[in-house]
Amino acid sequence: MKVNTSGIALPAWLEIGVIPVLNIIMALFFSGLIMLTIGVNPIEAVGIMINGAFGYDEAIGYTLYYTTNFIFTGLAVAVAFHASLFNIGGEGQAYIGGLGVGLVFLTLDSYLPTVLLIPIGIIAAGLFGAIWAFIPAWLQAYRGSHIVITTIMFNFIAAAIMVYLLVNVLIKPGQMSPESRVFDESAWLPFMHEFLAWFGIEVTRSPLNLSLFFALFCCFFVWVYIWRTRWGYELRTSGFSEDAAKYAGIRPKTVIVSAMCLSGALAGFVAVNEIMGVHHRLLLNFTAGYGFTGIAVSLMGRNHPVGIIMASLLFGVLYQGGAELAFEIPKITREMVVAIQGLIILFSGALALMLRPWVVRIYLKFRSVDEVTSA
Amino acid sequence: MDTLSGFFAVLDATLRVSTPLILAAMAGLFSERSGIVDISLEGKMLAAAFGAGAVAAVTGSAWLALVAGIFVGIGLGLIHGFACITHRGNQVVSGLAINILASGLTVVLGIAWFSQGGQTPSLGSESRFMPIELPFAEAAAQSIPVVGQFYSEVISGHNLLVYVAWLAVFGTWWVVYRTRFGLRLRAVGENPLAVDTAGLSVSGLRYSAVAICGGLAGVAGAYLSTAQNAAFVREMTAGQGYIALAALIFGKWRPMPAMLACLMFGFLDAMAIRLQGVELPIIGEVPVQAIQALPYVLTVVLLAGFIGRATAPKAVGIPFLKER
Numbered sequence: 039m040k041v042n043t044s045g046i047a048l049p050a051w052l053e054i055g056v057i058p059v060l061n062i063i064m065a066l067f068f069s070g071l072i073m074l075t076i077g078v079n080p081i082e083a084v085g086i087m088i089n090g091a092f093g094y095d096e097a098i099g100y101t102l103y104y105t106t107n108f109i110f111t112g113l114a115v116a117v118a119f120h121a122s123l124f125n126i127g128g129e130g131q132a133y134i135g136g137l138g139v140g141l142v143f144l145t146l147d148s149y150l151p152t153v154l155l156i157p158i159g160i161i162a163a164g165l166f167g168a169i170w171a172f173i174p175a176w177l178q179a180y181r182g183s184h185i186v187i188t189t190i191m192f193n194f195i196a197a198a199i200m201v202y203l204l205v206n207v208l209i210k211p212g213q214m215s216p217e218s219r220v221f222d223e224s225a226w227l228p229f230m231h232e233f234l235a236w237f238g239i240e241v242t243r244s245p246l247n248l249s250l251f252f253a254l255f256c257c258f259f260v261w262v263y264i265w266r267t268r269w270g271y272e273l274r275t276s277g278f279s280e281d282a283a284k285y286a287g288i289r290p291k292t293v294i295v296s297a298m299c300l301s302g303a304l305a306g307f308v309a310v311n312e313i314m315g316v317h318h319r320l321l322l323n324f325t326a327g328y329g330f331t332g333i334a335v336s337l338m339g340r341n342h343p344v345g346i347i348m349a350s351l352l353f354g355v356l357y358q359g360g361a362e363l364a365f366e367i368p369k370i371t372r373e374m375v376v377a378i379q380g381l382i383i384l385f386s387g388a389l390a391l392m393l394r395p396w397v398v399r400i401y402l403k404f405r406s407v408d409e410v411t412s413a
Numbered sequence: 414m415d416t417l418s419g420f421f422a423v424l425d426a427t428l429r430v431s432t433p434l435i436l437a438a439m440a441g442l443f444s445e446r447s448g449i450v451d452i453s454l455e456g457k458m459l460a461a462a463f464g465a466g467a468v469a470a471v472t473g474s475a476w477l478a479l480v481a482g483i484f485v486g487i488g489l490g491l492i493h494g495f496a497c498i499t500h501r502g503n504q505v506v507s508g509l510a511i512n513i514l515a516s517g518l519t520v521v522l523g524i525a526w527f528s529q530g531g532q533t534p535s536l537g538s539e540s541r542f543m544p545i546e547l548p549f550a551e552a553a554a555q556s557i558p559v560v561g562q563f564y565s566e567v568i569s570g571h572n573l574l575v576y577v578a579w580l581a582v583f584g585t586w587w588v589v590y591r592t593r594f595g596l597r598l599r600a601v602g603e604n605p606l607a608v609d610t611a612g613l614s615v616s617g618l619r620y621s622a623v624a625i626c627g628g629l630a631g632v633a634g635a636y637l638s639t640a641q642n643a644a645f646v647r648e649m650t651a652g653q654g655y656i657a658l659a660a661l662i663f664g665k666w667r668p669m670p671a672m673l674a675c676l677m678f679g680f681l682d683a684m685a686i687r688l689q690g691v692e693l694p695i696i697g698e699v700p701v702q703a704i705q706a707l708p709y710v711l712t713v714v715l716l717a718g719f720i721g722r723a724t725a726p727k728a729v730g731i732p733f734l735k736e737r
Contacts, residue, residue, distance in 0.1 A: 072518065072521065075522075075525075076521065076522065076525035076526075077525070124503075124505050124506075126452075126505070126509065174713075177713070177716070177717045181716075181717040181718050181719075182718065183713070183716035183717045183718070184716065184725070186450075186452070186505050187658070187659075187662060187712070187716060188713050188716060190452065190655055190658075191655075191659065191709040191710075191712055191713050192709075192713070194652060194655065194706060194709045195706045195709050195710060195713075198702040198703070198705050198706035198709075199702070199706070201702050202700050202702040202703070206700070330509070330513060333506070333509060334513075337506065369524070369525050370521070370525075371520060371521060371524050371531070373516070373517045373518075373520035373521050373524075373531075374517065374521050375517070376513060376516055376517030376520075377513075377514055377517030377518045377521055378517070379513055379517065380510050380511070380512075380513035380514025380515070380516070380517055380518070381510070381514060383506060383509060383510035383513060384492075384496065384507065384510035384511075384514065387502065387503060387506035387507070387509075387510060388496035388497070388500070388502035388503055388504075388506045388507030388510055389495075389496050389500055389502055389507075390502065391500055391501070391502065392500050392502075
């Protein structure tokens with residue numbers, strides 16, 4: 039008997055446990071095939087990657103530093119997803135968030151103490167990111183333009199603005215490369231190795247900084263916001279059905295704008311890690327595709343903060359382990375990670391339901407159809 | 414006469430840089446008119462450019478390279494179709510996956526196969542599409558002022574694929590508006606249920622649309638690596654797939670207006686290079702970045718409904734579930 043499987047509910051452990059893991063296994067399987075094509079042993083590669091990501095404390099530092107970025111961009115995409123909006127503009131929002139940090143710090147860094155500078159920098163990153171998301175959101179809500187297209191366009195506009203400002207305005211005088219001057223040390227977010235040294239714990243230097251804690255705080259905040267507040271309820275409701283939301287007295291337009299602003303702010307926080315924590319100056323292309331990786335992270339993490347932390351960690355391992363892999367095996371470059379990322383988006387996102395009918399069929403072998411459909 | 418030939422040189426450059434945009438915009442038109450959102454033009458072009466560049470380098474044949482580009486494009490188009498049509502996945506997510514996959518895979522394979530930092534080997538003129546002198550170009554330039562010059566300096570002297578792009582616009586218009594297939598294609602993008610009720614296969618129509626889309630994007634990619642340039646270079650599409658998408662929206666999903674939008678964006682691109690460091694009257698020096706960002710800004714403004722309205726095909730982006 040042919041059953042339409044999409045109507046059959048599966049228990050949670052299958053739906054949010056087994057199927058996502060199967061999807062990732064599919065993506066990794068195809069990644070392995072690519073490695074075989076270019077003559078690299080995938081098993082060996084995995085070993086090098088794991089060792090490169092966790093083998094020594096510097097590696098762990100790098101892995102968690104990447105993870106921090108992915109948590110921010112993953113949360114950004116997830117918040118928008120819950121409102122049924124697709125924010126492809128994380129890249130541009132993070133970039134403009136960096137501009138916010140840069141402008142504030144280049145003006146204020148020699149006047150204010152660290153305790154004021156750090157919060158101001160965080161607010162600036164979030165605010166600028168939010169502004170960059172506000173325009174597409176407003177256009178979607180009130181002018182009916184499609185948010186996917188506008189956020190794509192805004193990524194390019196952000197890149198053009200940043201190149202213009204860094205080449206012509208913010209560049210440190212007498213310097214060739216388009217970078218701003220280095221901020222005063224009072225505006226630096228402490229590195230993790232410095233932070234741990236205060237408690238007498240010695241670890242090797244790495245770019246990991248205190249923004250990791252802020253990222254984890256953001257996860258908690260997003261969880262509370264989405265599932266434990268009225269605004270989160272309104273956001274999920276209007277994401278689920280705009281008409282139902284209207285009927286319930288929720289204004290979907292306001293929700294679209296507020297959800298996108300929150301999403302943009304979260305993406306902007308990438309600048310907290312990159313600009314305040316690592317580079318300490320404004321520079322080109324510091325976002326390095328993290329905004330797009332956020333989409334993969336959010337899809338893999340099923341738009342839930344806990345899932346996003348796990349997916350971010352996996353991508354942190356891929357990035358850091360991938361760098362190590364490129365170093366060990368000359369045939370492989372860091373772009374291998376980009377290809378794997380593409381496969382993960384394909385299998386965990388676009389083909390997320392491909393394996394579901396099979397899982398349902400196997401599940402039905404153990405349960406009778408009537409029992410399942412009547413339940 | 415000097416300003417005239419300078420102007421002609423800009424027009425000539427405009428045609429060269431608009432060609433991949435036009436081909437990609439026509440590609441996107443087929444897909445989007447059938448109801449499948451395609452943000453993966455960028456990835457298809459990039460992968461096809463790599464495929465064509467690699468095949469041209471190995472075989473030395475521009476024609477085989479073109480075929481390879483088309484096959485790569487169709488292959489990615491079918492993957493997009495498999496995800497969006499068969500499995501009713503999110504079309505934007507699928508497109509994004511293809512873009513990212515292409516961006517990574519082209520470099521990985523390029524380095525593994527050619528060890529030139531992600532490039533394919535440089536192509537000699539025999540394995541590329543070279544400029545073609547149209548008949549009477551020389552004579553026309555000498556005997557007819559202005560028009561003859563226009564003919565010889567702007568129209569003539571492009572490679573074959575530039576002319577193919579013009580044909581593609583006409584062909585797209587003809588297929589979409591003058592054939593039975595085109596009627597069905599437009600219908601399936603507006604109201605798939607009606608098409609299904611009429612006994613036609615929604616999936617079949619959409620699969621053929623994404624395949625045509627992939628093929629045209631493949632030609633655009635082959636143009637980049639075997640006609641405009643002499644090798645595949647990593648990330649050589651540099652956002653042109655997205656500009657083509659913008660042009661498609663700007664042209665309101667119609668072939669001729671989309672082509673005009675491509676020509677306008679190409680013209681802006683050609684001007685950006687010339688205006689670098691030039692003081693214009695009243696407005697002063699225009700930053701290159703401002704001109705580069707203009708296509709995106711214009712598209713946003715258009716989509717916001719401030720200059721006319723761009724209405725997408727009604728069923729675009731919505732997976733079709735056949736009632737059982």
